[in-house]
Amino acid sequence: xxxxxxxxxxxxxxxxxxxxxxxxxxxxxxxxxxxxxxxxxxxxxxxxxxxxxxxxxxxxxxxxxxxxxxxxxxxxxxxxxxxxxxxxxxxxxxxxxxxxxxxxxxxxxxxxxxxxxxxxxxxxxxxxx
Amino acid sequence: xxxxxxxxxxxxxxxxxxxxxxxxxxxxxxxxxxxxxxxxxxxxxxxxxxxxxxxxxxxxxxxxxxxxxxxxxxxxxxxxxxxxxxxxxxxxxxxxxxxxxxxxxxxxxxxxxxxxxxxxxxxxxxxxxxxxxxxxxxxx
Numbered sequence: 001x002x003x004x005x006x007x008x009x010x011x012x013x014x015x016x017x018x019x020x021x022x023x024x025x026x027x028x029x030x031x032x033x034x035x036x037x038x039x040x041x042x043x044x045x046x047x048x049x050x051x052x053x054x055x056x057x058x059x060x061x062x063x064x065x066x067x068x069x070x071x072x073x074x075x076x077x078x079x080x081x082x083x084x085x086x087x088x089x090x091x092x093x094x095x096x097x098x099x100x101x102x103x104x105x106x107x108x109x110x111x112x113x114x115x116x117x118x119x120x121x122x123x124x125x126x127x128x129x
Numbered sequence: 130x131x132x133x134x135x136x137x138x139x140x141x142x143x144x145x146x147x148x149x150x151x152x153x154x155x156x157x158x159x160x161x162x163x164x165x166x167x168x169x170x171x172x173x174x175x176x177x178x179x180x181x182x183x184x185x186x187x188x189x190x191x192x193x194x195x196x197x198x199x200x201x202x203x204x205x206x207x208x209x210x211x212x213x214x215x216x217x218x219x220x221x222x223x224x225x226x227x228x229x230x231x232x233x234x235x236x237x238x239x240x241x242x243x244x245x246x247x248x249x250x251x252x253x254x255x256x257x258x259x260x261x262x263x264x265x266x267x268x269x
Binding site for chain 2: 028031032034035038042046063064066069072073076080083084086087090091117121
């Protein structure tokens with residue numbers, strides 16, 4: 001079977017991964033994102049506290065802004081919920097049968113836990129609270 | 130559906146890191162929940178915004194949350210219990226993170242010499258990060 005490259009854009013972009021592939025990809029991206037965020041934060045913390053470096057304060061201000069926090073919170077919470085599901089499934093392989101249901105449970109936890117604080121943060125920003 | 134019946138990798142080192150990643154991940158969730166709960170109990174319940182919560186969850190250390198409005202931040206936190214707690218957390222998190230980075234990189238790097246170089250660089254970064262973290266924890 002050879003890979004057919006003469007396909008339309010629409011069919012090229014269509015999701016062909018099986019159950020969990022999008023989660024696998026997001027888990028990698030969010031994990032790398034957290035490592036990058038923490039790494040830069042440590043270096044900038046050092047520069048800021050040791051040398052009162054202006055770049056460090058600028059980066060810190062970006063990190064603490066509400067828009068960036070929405071991004072960080074998504075990464076951390078997704079990595080946490082998806083990672084917990086993976087760990088539970090791997091340590092208790094009998095549960096792999098219920099992968100679809102566990103992914104539902106994962107999003108059932110994620111959506112309110114992400115949605116409510118995000119709603120409050122955006123509301124506070126818009127109303128200037 | 131599943132191409133291989135077992136998801137566990139072969140080899141003692143890979144199996145050990147596979148298991149460590151799962152166990153440390155679950156443990157870190159517990160650590161994060163305890164840090165946040167303790168921050169609420171020790172006077173931060175109405176003083177924490179999202180960045181301050183992350184500061185407590187990831188690294189519960191008085192030096193780290195200097196920007197938050199928590200009153201008397203030194204009193205409840207500058208003691209041996211939280212120093213040991215932070216160190217345990219940092220050791221688990223650094224191992225989890227750098228092993229994850231190693232796994233992602235080794236999915237794309239195949240040349241043996243380059244793999245060796247990447248592994249050496251990651252070990253240096255990992256140990257360097259641990260030394261810095263221990264210094265920060267003990268100094269505060």
